[in-house]
Amino acid sequence: MQHQDGGTAGDPTLRRVMLKISGEALMGDQGYGLHPPTVERIAREVQSVHEMGVEICMVIGGGNIFRGLQGSAQGMERTTADYMGMLATVMNALAMQGAMESLGIHTRVISAIPMDQVCEPYIRRRAVRHLEKKRVVIFAAGTGNPYFTTDTAATLRASEMSCEAIFKGTKVDGVYDRDPMKYPDARRYDRITYDEVLQKHLKVMDASAIALARENGLPIIVFSLDAPGGFRSILAGEGTYTRVED
Template sequence: MADTDDSPTPRFRRVLLKISGEALMGPQGFGLHPPTVERIAAEVKRLREAGVQICMVIGGGNIFRGLQGSAQGMERTTADYMGMLATVMNALAMQSALESMGVFTRVISAIPMDQVCEPYIRRRAVRHLEKGRVCVFAAGTGNPYFTTDTAATLRANEMSCEAIFKGTQVDGVYDSDPKLNPDAKFFPEISYDEVLTRNLKVMDASAIALARENRLPIIVFSLNAPEGLVGVVSGRGKFTIVSEQTKPQLQGAATGA
């Protein structure tokens, strides 16, 4: 469908954007890289201006990863809680970047910390989205042993999102790491079951199973996509659709048609 202006027309009304904490590091090896945070925030702003209701889940791996802490001898529950707190720090950084651009944003934490963010109350969060605010969900599910992938899928279902957009460093799902294997096979479309069977690292198994149960498509794309987040949400560019079966309205998009 031809657009009447330079802005693609989004195909979704409400989506959840899941990005890793590592995505906020930029060229650094640790922590937050403000120009990178601002670039991602600018993409979110463009998407919001296109009329899409958007919520976010950001990992905490740029600050602390619970699994790594556990592997180094730290008690797993404590390590996971530390990882949850790292996600709150990233969420606050994203909120600051978005609000500096005039985008009303709410950080909503699964762990109550009223002085810095709101507690998670589903109906309130839905109302924020309806009012055009960006909701950044932090602290995972509030429980140890669950990843931010699972938290993202849970929140996407609770918010009645139409899709999860997972921003990564590669432009979709491959059968092996394309950075290491130039012959890696790209999947424009793939089923939940195949992701699990092949043990592809799209999201953890719990997240994939939860998405499959609720028929929630997962679109995997590069955060450096040429047309940006708005282009991907509009079905342009290169990405992978993970779903139960190919949906007619998405079939052409996956091949860049």
């Protein structure tokens, strides 16, 4: 088990972080869609970190909704399909907002595509102010542009919000040299550089997101979102994870 330098419970090592999760993380054991108990469980993980005084941004992918539409999207031009995926992220963000607010946490959904009836448009200063007021901010609709993934959107927003790290929640407790679900002898990295991730084609984030994180000196912390208390334990200076940095 790897321990991060410094920090004890209640004294988080980081003050503002970005949590990036896939849309698939919200669907539980279902093939697609939202699984309310799973959404609530993740909301409670975020709540446990929020209670430490950490300012939290989130970006959620849209795969749980859009994967189910991909059959109908075949033959569709990439731009249209990407916009459909962006709308799926808004649906997930609203679901997470509902779960967070049911726990008493003030949450704002901020969309890169204006849709004033359901969420706020992206204005950087306003988003920063929400964080300063200890609201959880969920950034939806990616970057607002086709051809960019939600990984890139998370890295972009984390840079704009001056986050100190990106937390990538996955099904495994870090980055491995090969798929640990298929290979029991797969080796987990405690630390790895951005360049090694790119050279070894490790599936942490897409290449443009990794490059953007490297340019802005944003460490990426890959951890298991399925492990109860995993998010909080890392911020308390404990836990098992992989840290990607220079």
